[in-house]
Amino acid sequence: MKSSKKASIVILFVLGMSIFGYSQYASASQIGVSITQSELLDKNEKSANYNIELQFDNPSLLLLTAGETEFFIISNDKIVGKGQLESFMLQPLDSSNVKGTFHTDSNVNDDSKSVNITGIIKYDLFVTSIDVPFVYYPTEEQAREFIHQN
Secondary structure (H helix, E strand, C coil): CHHHHHHHHHHHHHHHHHHHHHHHHHHHCCCEEEEEEEEEEEECCCEEEEEEEEEEECCCCCCEEECCEEEEEEECCEEEEEEEECCEEECCCCEEEEEEEEEEECCCCCCCCCEEEEEEEEEECCCCEEEEEEEECCCHHHHHHHCCCC
């Protein structure tokens, strides 16, 4: 009987850890993103380069470490810009400001109806890593400020 109690405890422990792990993965998948700052570095007839700062909000209990992250700026289902974020760490239940740069082409239409910033962040955990996609829809004013180049 003692071995069946130990087996039951092990099974309950593994089941509990699996549920906890899945719930934290689901929480990490809900990471919030917002633009805190963008600054035009240089502009010519064909393109523009910017510094950007995004704020990531971590709703999970996991400490998430991310390497450099590539992201894309999409307007009307067309990639109009590409950027890179620095490596960063998200504390549990906290937010982090992350700096990066991006480049856009000057042939972006001013009548863009749909603009978003999208990417996939690879977070390194203790024994594995997870890929968490993010999509951010800037306000019309933010989109006009750093994508339409007006």
